[in-house]
């Protein structure tokens with residue numbers, strides 16, 4: 001089981017939540033009926049508050065994912081450093097990491113004892129929960145922990161390396177040649193239909209050939225102007241102006257553990 005500290009496995013989480021909610025449902029129903037007797041308005045106010053919270057959280061998640069996709073820190077907007085299973089922001093200290101799927105974690109306690117756990121989470125109170133086979137086996141106050149060791153399986157690291165290698169390669173949209181992400185020179189954002197699309201080329205020559213082959217429609221001139229100045233197509237990629245605005249944002253209201 002891969003445990004991502006910040007982005008949980010949605011499906012499994014949903015299932016877990018549903019199970020937990022069954023018990024709470026009766027309680028909730030009682031409380032709602034009490035409220036409706038006295039004050040119908042406050043119930044709908046609570047519901048709209050919940051909806052508002054969900055909407056805000058969704059917006060924040062989309063923003064985080066978008067920033068991460070661009071290699072930016074969700075907390076301060078600056079460039080992050082990517083490691084095999086970990087992303088770190090050198091500027092503000094934000095980090096995300098995936099703990100071993102095939103391996104496990106060893107929690108070294110201050111008294112010298114070692115606790116093994118398949119995965120771990122730090123809860124709001126600061127304690128560490130050791131989870132194995134979907135069950136919390138141990139809860140350790142963080143003050144008792146000396147350090148945590150992650151034990152990785154070689155095959156998992158090798159598989160990830162291979163995945164990263166493939167991600168770092170770019171296939172030229174003109175000649176199909178595969179090049180290193182660092183090597184490729186030309187990028188075009190263009191809307192040949194209604195959607196903005198990113199095309200990547202191994203060389204200026206391939207880029208020009210593409211432009212010649214696929215001229216823009218008369219009222220659009222994607223090749224000549226920046227996407228920031230265009231509002232004719234459906235945008236999929238952040239423009240530089242948006243990125244600058246995000247960078248200006250210093251602190252986010254909600255802090256992740």
Ligand SMILES: [Zn+2]
Pocket residue numbers: 073074075076077078089090091092093094
């Ligand atoms: Zn940062």
Ligand SMILES: [Zn+2]
Pocket residue numbers: 172173174175176177201202203206
């Ligand atoms: Zn090419």
Ligand SMILES: [Zn+2]
Pocket residue numbers: 190191196220222227230231232233
């Ligand atoms: Zn456009």
